[in-house]
Amino acid sequence: MPTACTATVCQPSLGFVVQGRKRALLNEEVFYYDALNYLVVSVTLPMMGQVLEATSERPFLCLRMDLDLEENWRLLLELGDRGEAPVAAIADCSSRA
Numbered sequence: 001m002p003t004a005c006t007a008t009v010c011q012p013s014l015g016f017v018v019q020g021r022k023r024a025l026l027n028e029e030v031f032y033y034d035a036l037n038y039l040v041v042s043v044t045l046p047m048m049g050q051v052l053e054a055t056s057e058r059p060f061l062c063l064r065m066d067l068d069l070e071e072n073w074r075l076l077l078e079l080g081d082r083g084e085a086p087v088a089a090i091a092d093c094s095s096r097a
């Protein structure tokens with residue numbers, strides 16, 4: 001079932017929805033994510049969240065992967081020693097939220 005909009009503090013993470021739809025609000029910006037759209041949170045942020053689409057037959061299913069930013073930077077620096085790393089692609093996907 002859809003939920004009420006609730007406040008939370010989001011840590012750096014990737015959010016993937018397998019089934020259903022969710023909305024995240026950051027100040028005036030609204031981010032929708034579902035099976036075709038994911039959410040990237042690159043820094044700790046206070047946000048509001050709400051499940052929009054879910055039923056007992058098709059419940060909301062999601063996966064959140066927390067990001068260890070220190071480990072990510074260590075890996076990027078290590079890859080940089082082996083040649084050019086695709087840093088631009090990584091920066092682009094974390095430009096929102």
